[in-house]
Amino acid sequence: MGIDLIASNCSAGPEQLIAVAREMLSVSDTPVLIEPNAGLPELVDGVTVFRLPPDPFAVTVSTLASEGVSCLGGCCGTTPEHIKALSVLCAGKAVTRPQAVDRPCLIVTSRSQAVEFGFDRPCRVIGERINPTGKAELTAELQRLETRQVMVYAEEQIERGAHLLDVNVGAPMVEEARMLPLAVQ
Incomplete structure (x- = not known):
């Protein structure tokens, strides 16, 4: 990069x-x-x-x-x-360079963790339930800039083993630029 x-x-x-x-x-x-x-x-x-x-x-x-x-x-x-x-x-101390890291993979990071993806890495589960499509209650909350239902879906997916969460706040009349930071904090 x-x-x-x-x-x-x-x-x-x-x-x-x-x-x-x-x-x-x-x-x-x-x-x-x-x-x-x-x-x-x-x-x-x-x-x-x-x-x-x-x-x-x-x-x-x-x-x-x-x-x-x-x-x-x-x-x-x-x-x-x-x-x-x-x-x-x-003074006079040489930096010991670490061995080159051979990691031909994608690493997705957050403030608290790094998750590796690659053919030689374990399977990763990405939770995609935080998506307003077909979810009237979630859509209404997102329109009001509320995150209660987002947190419910997040906790459920983490409990079921999700390594990452795909957070989608795109719905009619949702201020996505304001909502997304609220949803992921």
Whole structure:
């Protein structure tokens, strides 16, 4: 697809992003960038604080270079001291490139998972019941920008083993551009 770099930043501290980095490296040989926060955010007297000091931040983040992460940095709560400590620990450290990933398949991703499709992959079930064709109640809800019935169909299909859901909100008098984001959030 012409992607030069894939990345994960913010959202969590270094320890939480290690698993994210490993998963990204396991499915792609595209260079990876990881920029964690200085720990998990905490709300103290109405102010968001990040408590992870520079040295422990750098120790954890620097280990990712030996696992194949090409670019490291810091996001929320990190300071120039965090980046300097990371730089010191990474000085002279060569990035170990992961083995090229031989995955001649299609990977469909969401915020929380990746599902592989291919002739040498397990069969995947795509639930297609979220479709207003012939479903008056669902159509009426979609016209009102409501998602109750969408969620009922989604939960039923997931319980029955669907790996992915095909969400169709196209019906007369449905504002599809407004409805689709509501249906998939």
